[in-house]
Amino acid sequence: MAKKKISRKKFNKEMARLQAELCALQDWVVRKRLKVAVVFEGRDAAGKGGVIKRITERVSPRVFRVVALPAPTEREKSQIFAQRYILHMPAAGEIVLFDRSWYNRAGVERVMGFCTDEEYQRFLLVCPEFEHHIIGEGVILIKYFLDVSHKEQKKRFLARSKDPRKHWKLSPMDIESSARWWDYTEAYDAMIRATDTEHAPWYRVASNDKRAARLNCISHFLSMIPYENTKNELPPIPEPQPRGPDTPDELSFRHSVPELF
Numbered sequence: 001m002a003k004k005k006i007s008r009k010k011f012n013k014e015m016a017r018l019q020a021e022l023c024a025l026q027d028w029v030v031r032k033r034l035k036v037a038v039v040f041e042g043r044d045a046a047g048k049g050g051v052i053k054r055i056t057e058r059v060s061p062r063v064f065r066v067v068a069l070p071a072p073t074e075r076e077k078s079q080i081f082a083q084r085y086i087l088h089m090p091a092a093g094e095i096v097l098f099d100r101s102w103y104n105r106a107g108v109e110r111v112m113g114f115c116t117d118e119e120y121q122r123f124l125l126v127c128p129e130f131e132h133h134i135i136g137e138g139v140i141l142i143k144y145f146l147d148v149s150h151k152e153q154k155k156r157f158l159a160r161s162k163d164p165r166k167h168w169k170l171s172p173m174d175i176e177s178s179a180r181w182w183d184y185t186e187a188y189d190a191m192i193r194a195t196d197t198e199h200a201p202w203y204r205v206a207s208n209d210k211r212a213a214r215l216n217c218i219s220h221f222l223s224m225i226p227y228e229n230t231k232n233e234l235p236p237i238p239e240p241q242p243r244g245p246d247t248p249d250e251l252s253f254r255h256s257v258p259e260l261f
Contacts, residue, residue, distance in 0.1 A: 003209070011211040018218045019058040021229070026063045026095070028227035033092035035139045036225065039101045042146030043184065044177045045156040045169075046207045051146070051217050052097050065090070068099035081105060081123065082130055089139060102127070106191035108173070111183045124194040131200040141200050142224050144217060145192070146207040150181050 006014075029036060040048040056064050067088045076084050082102050090096040105123045109115040115123075135141055148156075157178060160166040177184060196202045203220060207213040 003212070005209055006211045006215070008211075011215065014215050015054060015218075018215065018222065019054070021222050022055060022059055022218070024229040025222060025225060025227050026059050027230060027232065029095055029225075030063060030093040031230070034225070035090040035092055035137075036095040037090055037098065037134070037139050037141050038095065038221065039098045039103070039141070039143040040146065041100060041103050041107070041144070042205070042207065043148050043153055043188075044174045045153050045160070046146035046148040047210050047213050048099055048146055049169075050210060051144075051205075051214050052099055054214050055097065055218060055221070063093065064095050064097065066097045066099060081119070089134065102130070103191060103195075106195075107184065107187055108177075110187045111180055112173075112176070124190070127195050128197045128200070131195075131197070135199055140225060142221065143200060143202050144205050144221075145188070145202050146205045146213065146217075148207045150178070152208045153178060153181075 028034070040052060042048055052066055056066060065088075067085075069084065069088075072084065085098075085102045088096060088098075102123075105115055105120065106127075110120050131141055157170060157174065160170040192202050205213050205217045205220075
């Protein structure tokens with residue numbers, strides 16, 4: 001029996017509660033100088049960006065940082081594969097959200113032939129050790145794979161094609177990913193079997209229902225880092241200083257944006 005979809009009202013209420021908890025987690029991470037890295041992988045149109053947006057829209061960008069790297073440059077292609085990702089690892093008091101990650105090698109690069117078979121096999125062999133090293137340096141590493149059905153993926157691609165606000169989300173690579181669904185299935189299955197380790201396990205997020213996926217993923221993320229909800233002691237708001245005799249009524253701007261609305 002299919003689950004009943006979450007209403008918008010209930011979703012907004014639960015999301016407000018979770019976002020308040022994310023603010024508490026944020027304060028705790030800063031206070032305890034924790035280093036947190038969260039990897040978001042999954043099928044195209046599975047909702048990675050939506051989850052990340054909900055996590056970050058009510059917190060400080062000085063603590064929560066999103067990393068979504070473009071295709072590597074020629075120089076980066078000649079470097080150690082993980083080198084450009086290491087540069088973005090969190091410092092003390094930071095939470096870094098990777099919107100795709102080093103796992104590009106096991107996904108799109110594998111399927112589209114952007115890496116050799118030797119490079120791919122070496123990645124699967126070395127990746128668990130790479131993540132073990134990251135964790136050994138004090139980083140809390142959490143990995144999510146957003147899993148959407150082929151039918152739902154095609155539905156979302158169609159919706160993007162009809163909405164000019166979402167055209168930027170629909171690239172030729174996205175279309176190809178739908179056409180090569182089973183190639184990606186094989187690649188992702190091999191990736192998960194090789195890199196789902198005790199020290200850095202994968203967590204699947206069922207993503208056919210966007211609202212449920214967002215609530216479930218954020219709830220799980222909050223459960224992965226023990227924190228205390230400490231009360232912030234806000235400073236009192238002072239009385240305004242007296243106005244000086246030469247202070248103008250308004251700022252002396254020469255140009256203003258037309259007030260069309």
